[in-house]
Amino acid sequence: MSSRRHFFDNRAAKWDESRTVDQAHLERLLLPFAYELGRAREVLDVGTGTGVLVSILVGLAPEARVVGLDLSSEMLAQARFKHPTVSLVQGDVHALPFEPCSFDFSLCCACFPHFEDKSKALEGIYRTLRPGGWLLILHTASRATINAVHTRAGGPVARDLLPSTKETVALLAQAGFEEIGVEEEGDRYLAWGRKNEATEARG
Numbered sequence: 001m002s003s004r005r006h007f008f009d010n011r012a013a014k015w016d017e018s019r020t021v022d023q024a025h026l027e028r029l030l031l032p033f034a035y036e037l038g039r040a041r042e043v044l045d046v047g048t049g050t051g052v053l054v055s056i057l058v059g060l061a062p063e064a065r066v067v068g069l070d071l072s073s074e075m076l077a078q079a080r081f082k083h084p085t086v087s088l089v090q091g092d093v094h095a096l097p098f099e100p101c102s103f104d105f106s107l108c109c110a111c112f113p114h115f116e117d118k119s120k121a122l123e124g125i126y127r128t129l130r131p132g133g134w135l136l137i138l139h140t141a142s143r144a145t146i147n148a149v150h151t152r153a154g155g156p157v158a159r160d161l162l163p164s165t166k167e168t169v170a171l172l173a174q175a176g177f178e179e180i181g182v183e184e185e186g187d188r189y190l191a192w193g194r195k196n197e198a199t200e201a202r203g
């Protein structure tokens with residue numbers, strides 16, 4: 001079993017107690033994408049964990065089927081308890097178990113730093129997006145804060161760092177994304193990109 005999976009499995013039962021999530025803050029971060037989410041038919045929450053983002057997504061994307069994917073079966077067990085009707089899939093972002101062009105919107109909330117091979121992860125997310133689909137990477141704290149938290153946590157996540165703006169833009173572009181943006185402020189880290197609308201359905 002991967003050491004990161006073990007790390008998150010071990011923390012799953014207490015995750016919601018230990019991670020104080022400001023749901024209103026998360027909603028604010030998603031608001032600029034409310035139009036796209038509102039039109040989505042399939043939404044993928046990568047690294048869904050205990051499903052922190054799921055209830056917000058269900059509200060913002062009422063027409064969509066929301067799918068949560070996570071490496072950790074224990075995190076998913078917590079999510080399943082809270083969201084029994086949502087589709088939750090155990091899997092690795094580096095080998096996404098979905099057909100090309102399956103989703104209109106994919107999100108990575110507080111999980112991008114943990115992806116060992118970010119190029120491969122982004123390529124997979126790109127492939128499973130429909131033409132015109134969006135990816136949003138989001139954190140409710142600055143890059144410096146996130147990186148410090150992981151360094152302090154130590155173990156398998158000690159070196160799970162958010163790349164600089166320049167590196168993130170390059171990674172997104174390399175995976176094929178367009179309309180790329182990165183926003184770094186005191187209480188947020190957002191990065192987004194869109195799959196070209198004219199891309200052939202082969203992904």
Ligand SMILES: C[S@@+](CC[C@H](N)C(=O)[O-])C[C@H]1O[C@@H](n2cnc3c(N)ncnc32)[C@H](O)[C@@H]1O
Binds near residue numbers: 050091094110114
């Ligand atoms: C910090 S938690 C965030 C969970 C949730 N999105 C949230 O905002 O509370 C990171 C999550 O990413 C998952 N994760 C880490 N590496 C992954 C991978 N390679 N594929 C899928 N999920 C992964 C972990 O299991 C964990 O549940």
